[in-house]
Amino acid sequence: ETAKNEHQWGMLLDQLKKEDINAFRTEYLDMHPYDQAQFFQEQGRDERLLIYGYLSPEEVAEIMENIEIEDIEPFFSEMDPRFAAMVFADMSTDDAVDILNELSKDKVASFLTIMENDASDEIKQLLHYEEKTAGSIMTTEFISIFKEQTVKATMAQLKKEGPDAETIYYLYVVDEDKRLVGVLSLRDLIISEEDTLIEEILxxxxxxxxxxEDQEEVAKMMRDYDFLAVPVVDFQDHLLGIITVDDILDVMEEEASDDYSKFAAITDNERPNEN
Ligand code: ATP
Ligand code: MG
Structure with a gap:
């Protein structure tokens, strides 16, 4: 496996240096985004600058989503600011916000000015939520439907919105004021007849x-209910976003290491008394 990696990376590097864009794109984009990120991170600045030129903002966004948050800042700083803003706009809003929270206020402001569209409005909103709350970890890419629509129409909607949604496994039913009124799973949908109304199966x-809500409470809730995602609402039950189980795993890791640090601090203090 490692031998294959080395061979493939050698080839990719060769294509980069020869500026063989098409060969590079074919080979590189065929890899899993995690492996794309691994290759990307091993390169020097010059190679990375070539890579930005060969890929679309959307393709670079996918790579960024597979890099640890702590390591990302230098990459956004070396990109052309306009390109970087487009990459942000193509990322999941929750990931974009995580990264923006690591950047200086000036940088954040300049990116948001360049974006100036729906994406930046959503991101601005998300940046306001307090750290470690449900709002700070949710994403706004969810599927919402009305109870008056049919299963058939919902399938068509899924085809259209599915590629950009964080998950299509749960469909949230809202009323005309965007209040959350119901839920169904993809399984519930596809086992139903085409002309069934959503209100009959939600x-x-x-x-x-x-x-x-505190993110730790959200984690506990998802564990207890076994959901793959939970909807996030404001105080009037308006659906604002969703939190998916993969983001909750990050929270659990974070909270576990916080608890461990506290525990380590206590045992350190107790040590002198033991002797
Ligand atoms: P089952 O477990 O019954 O086989 P499933 O595997 O299709 O169902 P699950 O993810 O286990 O799907 O979800 C079970 C049920 O929980 C689904 O019918 C879904 O509509 C419902 N559900 C999903 N999210 C929520 C929620 N936030 N609140 C209440 N029910 C929910
Ligand atoms: Mg199930």
Missing amino acids: SEKVVSVSVA
Whole structure:
């Protein structure tokens, strides 16, 4: 496996240096985004600058989503600011916000000015939520439907919105004021007849979390209910976003290491008394 990697990386580097854009794109984009990120991170600045030129903002966004947050800042700083802003706009809003939280206020402001569209409005909104709350870890790419629509129409909507949604596994039903009124799973949808109305198959007992809820509580809730995602609502039950299980794994890791540090501090203090 490693031998294959080395061979492939050698080839990619060769294509980069020869400026063989098409060969590079074919080979590189065929790899899993995680492996793309691994290769990308091993390169020097000159090679990375070539890579930005050969890929679209969307393709670079996918790479960025596979790099640890702490390591990302230098990459955004070396990109052309306009390109960087487009990359941000193509990322999941929750990931974009995580990264922006690591950048200086000036940099954040300049990126948001360049973006100036729906994406930056959503990101600005998300940047306001307090750290470690549901709002700070949610994403706004969810699928919402109305109870008056048919299964057939919903399938068509999924085809259209599916590629950009964080998950298509749960569909959230909202009323005309965007209040959360129901939920159904993809399984519930595809086992139903095409002309069935959503109101006939939705579940009205929706479990949701408040945007101000502590992230640790959200993690516990997802564990207890076994959901793959939970909806996040404001104080009037308006659906604002969703939190998916992969983001909750990060929270659990973070909280576990916080607890461990506290524990280590206590045992350190106790040590002198033991002797
Ligand atoms: P099952 O576990 O019954 O086989 P499933 O595997 O299709 O269902 P799960 O992810 O286990 O799907 O979800 C089970 C049910 O929970 C689905 O019918 C779904 O509509 C419902 N559900 C999903 N999210 C919520 C929520 N936030 N509140 C209440 N119910 C929810
Ligand atoms: Mg299940």
